[in-house]
Amino acid sequence: MATTTDQTAPDSAAPIGRPAGAPDASAGRAAPVSHDISMGVEGEEAHGDVSVDELALSVELSGADGAVATPDVAEYAMWLGDDALILAQQLGWWISRAPELEEDVALGNIGLDVLGHARSFLRYAGTADGRTEDDLAYWRDEPAFRSAWLFEAPNGHFGDTIARQLIASAFQLELYRRLADSSDPALAAIATKSVKEVAYHLDHAAQWMLRLGGGTDESHARIQQSLVDVWPLVDELFRDEPVIDRLEGVAVRPSTLREPVLARIQEILDAAGLETPNVEPSMAGGRRGSHSTRLGYLLAEMQVLARSHPGATW
Amino acid sequence: MATPGELGTEAWPLWEVFVRANRGLSHVHVGSLHAPDATMAIRNARDLYTRRGEGVSIWVMPADGITTSDPDEKGEWFESPAGKNFRHAIYYTKTEGVKHL
Amino acid sequence: MTAPLAPASAQGDARATAEQAAIDEAGQARFDALIEADGRIEPRDWMPAAYRKTLVRQISQHAHSEIIGMQPEANWITRAPSLKRKAILMAKVQDEAGHGLYLYSAAQTLGIGREEMTDQLIAGRARYSSIFNYPTPTWADMGAIGWLVDGAAIANQVPLCRASYGPYGRAMVRICKEESFHQRQGFEILLELSQGTEAQHRMAQDAVDRWYWPSLMMFGPPDDESPNSAQSMAWNIKRFSNDELRQRFVGMLVPQAEVLGLTLPDPNLRWNDETRSYDMSDIDWTEFHEVLAGRGPCNAQRLQHRRQAHDDGAWVREAAHAYAAKQAAATTEQVAA
Numbered sequence: 001m002a003t004t005t006d007q008t009a010p011d012s013a014a015p016i017g018r019p020a021g022a023p024d025a026s027a028g029r030a031a032p033v034s035h036d037i038s039m040g041v042e043g044e045e046a047h048g049d050v051s052v053d054e055l056a057l058s059v060e061l062s063g064a065d066g067a068v069a070t071p072d073v074a075e076y077a078m079w080l081g082d083d084a085l086i087l088a089q090q091l092g093w094w095i096s097r098a099p100e101l102e103e104d105v106a107l108g109n110i111g112l113d114v115l116g117h118a119r120s121f122l123r124y125a126g127t128a129d130g131r132t133e134d135d136l137a138y139w140r141d142e143p144a145f146r147s148a149w150l151f152e153a154p155n156g157h158f159g160d161t162i163a164r165q166l167i168a169s170a171f172q173l174e175l176y177r178r179l180a181d182s183s184d185p186a187l188a189a190i191a192t193k194s195v196k197e198v199a200y201h202l203d204h205a206a207q208w209m210l211r212l213g214g215g216t217d218e219s220h221a222r223i224q225q226s227l228v229d230v231w232p233l234v235d236e237l238f239r240d241e242p243v244i245d246r247l248e249g250v251a252v253r254p255s256t257l258r259e260p261v262l263a264r265i266q267e268i269l270d271a272a273g274l275e276t277p278n279v280e281p282s283m284a285g286g287r288r289g290s291h292s293t294r295l296g297y298l299l300a301e302m303q304v305l306a307r308s309h310p311g312a313t314w
Numbered sequence: 315m316a317t318p319g320e321l322g323t324e325a326w327p328l329w330e331v332f333v334r335a336n337r338g339l340s341h342v343h344v345g346s347l348h349a350p351d352a353t354m355a356i357r358n359a360r361d362l363y364t365r366r367g368e369g370v371s372i373w374v375m376p377a378d379g380i381t382t383s384d385p386d387e388k389g390e391w392f393e394s395p396a397g398k399n400f401r402h403a404i405y406y407t408k409t410e411g412v413k414h415l
Numbered sequence: 416m417t418a419p420l421a422p423a424s425a426q427g428d429a430r431a432t433a434e435q436a437a438i439d440e441a442g443q444a445r446f447d448a449l450i451e452a453d454g455r456i457e458p459r460d461w462m463p464a465a466y467r468k469t470l471v472r473q474i475s476q477h478a479h480s481e482i483i484g485m486q487p488e489a490n491w492i493t494r495a496p497s498l499k500r501k502a503i504l505m506a507k508v509q510d511e512a513g514h515g516l517y518l519y520s521a522a523q524t525l526g527i528g529r530e531e532m533t534d535q536l537i538a539g540r541a542r543y544s545s546i547f548n549y550p551t552p553t554w555a556d557m558g559a560i561g562w563l564v565d566g567a568a569i570a571n572q573v574p575l576c577r578a579s580y581g582p583y584g585r586a587m588v589r590i591c592k593e594e595s596f597h598q599r600q601g602f603e604i605l606l607e608l609s610q611g612t613e614a615q616h617r618m619a620q621d622a623v624d625r626w627y628w629p630s631l632m633m634f635g636p637p638d639d640e641s642p643n644s645a646q647s648m649a650w651n652i653k654r655f656s657n658d659e660l661r662q663r664f665v666g667m668l669v670p671q672a673e674v675l676g677l678t679l680p681d682p683n684l685r686w687n688d689e690t691r692s693y694d695m696s697d698i699d700w701t702e703f704h705e706v707l708a709g710r711g712p713c714n715a716q717r718l719q720h721r722r723q724a725h726d727d728g729a730w731v732r733e734a735a736h737a738y739a740a741k742q743a744a745a746t747t748e749q750v751a752a
Contacts, residue, residue, distance in 0.1 A: 092493055092501065092505050093492070095485065095505060095509055096485040096512070096724065097720075099728025100348065100728060101512050101515060101516045102348060102354075102358040102362065103728075103731075104485075105361045105365075105512050105513055108505055108506070109365060115498065115501060119498050122498075137498055138496075138497075159731075204357065207353060207354060207357065210738065211350070211734050212731070214741065215734025215738040216733055216734050218733075219730055219733070219734030222730065301493050302494065304494055305495075305554055312496075312614075313611060314496040314500055314554075314607055314608075314611075318458035318524040318525075318526075319523045319524050321528045323528060324528050325732060325733070326735070328523065345520055345589070346520040347520070348529060350732075350735035351738070351739035351743075362516065365513075382459070384459075385457065385460055
């Protein structure tokens with residue numbers, strides 16, 4: 001029997017090659033180089049028969065253009081943007097190191113998705129005081145980052161990365177689903193675009209939980225340990241901070257996510273024959289700028305080049 | 315005779331991937347990949363063969379599950395239509411110039 | 416085997432040999448006719464053993480090059496200087512994994528599995544493009560690799576879209592389409608750097624200086640020293656000679672370097688109106704052969720990286736295999752019950 005995708009699912013994204021919406025001028029649309037450097041790819045006689053397809057590019061970053069975030073909204077957008085940025089930074093490491101080539105590509109896709117979310121959130125956060133996404137990513141020091149510790153947890157082995165991804169995606173899925181109804185149109189737009197992608201990430205993590213949990217004795221033991229290691233960082237995701245009180249209807253209250261997110265994770269762990277760890281939560285305080293020891297190294301690596309050339313463009 | 319490629323010796327078998335580019339079109343063979351099972355195969359196919367928006371629907375099929383015609387019998391199988399021109403509309407020349415035919 | 420059976424068996428062998436000879440003769444005739452007509456050979460067709468061997472070698476080397484070629488650029492994913500560049504670089508390196516995968520699949524239609532090819536690679540028994548044994552010390556290397564290395568690869572690869580072996584040609588069509596962005600993004604990186612600060616401009620020129628000659632070596636040895644080329648051209652696997660492609664490539668680089676505001680590191684490079692081609696300095700093939708022989712800067716590191724990824728992932732691949740087997744067994748039991 002052939003396996004098929006669900007054909008009843010609506011085409012969520014306009015396929016490339018068909019006109020999409022008007023391109024967003026600020027979306028970093030690759031400007032065509034004024035001269036052809038494609039070296040015979042465009043059907044030079046007798047040299048080959050490959051042509052570069054003409055296509056309309058879709059919008060690269062989401063979020064309402066021209067909207068300016070208030071300082072509180074910017075702070076919240078940085079929570080979500082930094083979570084996604086640090087996760088993307090870590091997933092990027094995997095490309096060329098995954099257990100199989102197919103998984104290099106899969107982790108690359110997830111990394112690119114979350115990097116896109118990070119850029120959208122940070123771009124919006126930057127509107128509050130005129131900073132760009134890159135100003136925020138490259139020129140803030142560790143205490144100014146707002147990521148939760150879960151996202152800073154090390155890649156470790158493949159099981160560690162999958163355990164982190166399971167929790168991250170379950171959290172983001174529920175969060176974005178609700179944020180899509182935010183009274184802030186920019187946050188709602190970013191969440192609406194991101195929620196479908198995150199649903200796929202959760203499925204990817206769940207599929208691997210099933211296989212690692214139900215595969216060999218070794219894989220079962222390893223993934224169970226990965227869960228134990230990362231579990232102390234779960235609690236932080238559901239902690240409310242004062243800024244949330246000032247964003248009623250705009251932000252999603254973290255404490256309200258605890259029950260649905262944990263229920264979803266529980267369901268997957270049950271199916272995979274894995275136990276929910278019974279460990280004490282960490283006092284992690286990423287939302288207040290108090291970070292795990294690892295973040296400094298992550299940022300040092302991420303920012304080193306940009307900071308060696310102040311004022312340069314790339 | 316199955317499609318070439320599946321050796322039967324690898325832990326992750328070979329899968330053939332078919333993608334429908336747009337609604338209204340057929341699924342077309344685009345390539346193959348390795349996956350431990352069908353569930354992962356179709357996800358790998360999505361990640362590998364539709365990352366530039368190439369499709370709206372995917373089929374995957376274990377490579378050893380596809381039966382093919384035998385190329386050594388190409389003559390017996392595929393040469394019979396030659397000469398049977400009466401199956402083609404252009405064979406009928408006297409209708410030229412007559413409308414709606 | 417017992418003695419009395421031997422004569423019968425020998426007779427049988429002789430008959431089988433004669434039958435095989437007849438099949439080979441008919442097959443060779445069909446094969447020759449197809450090549451003569453610039454047709455395509457498909458996996459189940461009869462093909463000369465040497466043709467199959469050449470293809471397996473070339474396609475697997477090509478696949479290995481894509482996979483090893485991920486490393487010099489993956490080296491900068493975590494340090495890319497802007498989020499946009501980080502996204503572009505991730506997508507590019509990810510493409511290379513995909514390209515390796517398409518090519519391994521094409522080779523697999525010839526009867527060799529990816530596991531076997533991977534084993535050959537990590538055991539150091541397989542070749543890959545020696546250019547990937549150079550390090551990438553600066554960000555400008557991302558630009559130079561895109562512009563020069565991918566540029567040379569594309570110039571080599573576009574004719575392969577018409578390679579006589581169907582699965583190879585089809586894989587190359589897909590790869591070339593996807594690669595078209597690789598070279599452009601590299602050119603853009605260099606253009607930004609060249610027009611940026613003085614330090615950035617220097618970084619760009621330095622990278623071009625380091626990658627120019629190795630990229631020209633990617634076209635292979637001069638025609639009169641390339642023993643396999645003639646046969647590959649006769650079989651329509653290769654469509655242009657090494658020197659033809661190299662000339663064509665340099666011809667494209669010259670005006671592009673002007674746009675970039677960067678110089679190509681060859682004082683003798685100039686257009687010759689008489690020969691209708693570029694005069695250039697002799698390529699130093701000693702270095703090429705040194706790298707090829709395993710003495711390039713990063714040969715050991717590249718293999719070690721690949722071997723470690725493969726070894727580290729073994730338990731994951733086994734787990735997925737075991738899970739699939741258990742699921743299949745459970746389904747069979749259900750059906751039986």
